[in-house]
Amino acid sequence: MPKTGTGSRPQGRTRPIGPLRPLRPLRWALVALAAFLAVGLLVWRFPRDGAAQQSRGGPGGPPAVTVTTEQAKLGVAPVTLSGIGTVTPLKTVTVKSRVDGELTEVRFKEGQLVKEGDLLARIDPRPFQAQLDQYQGQLAKDQALLDNAKADLVRYQNLVQKDMLAGQTKDTQASLVRQYEGAIRSDKAQIDNAKLQIEYSRITAPVTGRVGFRQLDPGNMVRATDTTGLCVITQVSPISVVFTLPEDQLPAVRERMRAGEKLKVSAFNRTLSQKLAEGTLSTTDNQIDVATGTVKLRAIFANADEALFPNQFVNAVLLLEERKGVVLLPAAAVLRGPRGAHVFVVGQDNTVASRSVVTGMAVGTDLVVESGLAAGEAVVVEGADRLKDGTAVVVKNPGTGAAAKP
The missing domain is CATH 2.40.50.100 (RNA polymerase II/Efflux pump adaptor protein, barrel-sandwich hybrid domain)
Structure with missing residues (x-):
């Protein structure tokens, strides 16, 4: 086998060497894709404007919660006592x-x-008229007899003075005169009675x-x-309402009555949804019902429009006093928990803080705040179930189309 030059491959494994494939377009496509993903990640991690940052609760924080708020306000809190009552006429006559x-x-x-x-x-008055005529006739008869008896008595007195008649005869005649006078008084009484019977016929x-x-x-x-x-016949104007209160509430009522105060009483329907009339407290009963531990009170109402009907069931509300300048808070804002009553207060930075409050009596849909909150502070009334201290919020109250700061 002939030898080749140094570094040459065996003849069976040699292949022709042609031009290389271009790799540059694929590489640039990969680089562009990586750059696009990096920019998207930066945009998501760091919003471009403050509104987007706020809606996510700050950089890297959880999303802000949309809530509805109301402000605590100063108002008047009426102190009232309520009892079940019945409309009772002052006079009912058969x-x-x-x-x-x-x-x-x-x-x-x-x-x-x-x-x-x-x-x-x-x-029919005719029987009584007939009796009247009869008694008047008897009176006339007795009057004539009396006049005659008096004349005889005068004659007898003259004869006695002349010793021409016994004194006994004169005394008998005087007695007869007195009898006729008594008969006349009886006749007049019967006449008066007959006239009264005629009057009673009407x-x-x-x-x-x-x-x-x-x-x-x-x-x-x-x-x-x-x-x-x-x-x-039932008297309907004025009319009264008799209602009951627990005996523990009686001293406060009696104290104001002794001071001469006119306590107002309002009568409401069975469901307390409609005020029927307003009146004043008249009096209290003189004893407490030992079986129920309650005392009866009576209020008087003018009832010119006859809104109160005899024997009607009503709810009586007695106004004891009015507390002015108290802080009122919507009842929906108060949450109950192991720590007691608390509310979420919205700060100027649109974050909430939980605050304990002491509430008192109810005034409609509001509660009196005894301590823990000042007038003008904004509290969350809807959406509080998703909040905790420091949570960012977006306030959207009814009537506002966009988020608003409290």
């Missing part, structure tokens, strides 16, 4: 006849509002109020001993 007779006329309509003294019905309204259903129709015989009555 109208009855005072005489016996036939009911000849009914002058009222069911449900009519009548005034005291209005004519309601008539009973049944009038004893009080001002609203008439209920009619119990008797014309043509029926009525008697003074009947228990049903002709109708029932």
